[in-house]
Amino acid sequence: MPMDRVIHQRRIVISGREECIRVAFVKNRKRISILVDDAGGIQVRCPSGIPLKQVDALLVREKEWLNNRLSNVRLHSHHRQQLGEGTPLPFLGDCLTLRLGHWGRGTVFRCGDDLWITRIILDDLNHELDIRRPLERWYQRGARAYFAQRLDYWARKMGVSFNQLHVRGQKTRWGSCSCRGNINLNWRLMWAAPRVVDYVVVHELSHLSHMDHSAAFWERVGRFVPDYLECRKRLKAIRSPW
Ligand SMILES: [Zn+2]
Structure with missing residues (x-):
């Protein structure tokens, strides 16, 4: 695999799903091509110096093909996306790139749009777990801080008070609210x-004001998030990046 320098990332909605596309500018390349790998990762390879507008136009033109x-x-992939060097990772609307560093003391840190995991021992059997565990812990830590801040912001704005925040990792629920006023949120929302x-x-x-999904409930949601229908659609389109 030749060394490309990933300069840009684009996002495009295809069939209701937000796809994260890596654009690699390659020296001495003659034409633009789009590659879709077995895991469903999309990459555009193009000659350096081409304007991004041209790449965007191509993506729109090729939407149906994509x-x-x-x-x-x-449909035909039996395994989920393998985590490895270069895996695109959605994070709060940004598209980060997973980088593996075979050095350091076992840390996960973000540097620009790169998310580094260091001290990886490339043992074939544990490879996936060695990356996934620290990666998920990093998302969970970020989720705790981010959700706490957003809850405080919205609780003040809506004039309500909640009891406690719990960050969970359920496969099927994005959030819930208990009758004791505890709010549970899924760290996967960070995608x-x-x-x-x-x-x-x-x-x-x-x-906290309506324990059901009545018209009054949706009226209240809509007062603070007028585009909530669009948000619900986007929520349904989220899929695990690994
Ligand atoms: Zn609900």
């Missing part, structure tokens, strides 16, 4: 854009 290609790949996280926060805080 959609067909992606459904095909996802979504900030707007979508805000919608879930407002949704759960609205349950």
Whole structure:
């Protein structure tokens, strides 16, 4: 694999799913091409110096082809995306790139749009777990701080008070609100854009006044998040990046 310098990342919605696309500018390359790998990762390789506008136009033009290609790949892929050097990682609307450093004391840190995991022992059997565990812990830590801040912001704005925040990792629920006023939020929400996280926060805080999904409940949600229908759609389109 030749060394490319990833200069940009683009995001595009295909069939309701937000896809994260890596754009690699390659020296001495003659033409633009789009590659879809077995895990459903999309990469555009193009000659250096080409304006990004041209790449965006190509992505729009090839949307249908990409959609067909992606459904095909996802239908026939039996395993989830393997985590490794270069895996795109969605994080609050940003697209980070996983970087593995074979040095250091076992840390995870963000540097610009790179998310580094250091001290990786490339043992074939444990490779996936060695990356996934510290990566998920990093997302969870970030989620705790971010959710606490958004909850405080929205609780003040909505004039309500909640009891405690619990960050969970359920596979099927994004959030819930208990009758004791505890708010549970899924750390996987960190894969979504900030707007979508805000919608879930407002949704759960609205349950403090309405414990059901009645018209009055949705009216309250809509007062604070007018585009909540769009947010719900985007929430449904989230898929695990690994
Ligand atoms: Zn609800």
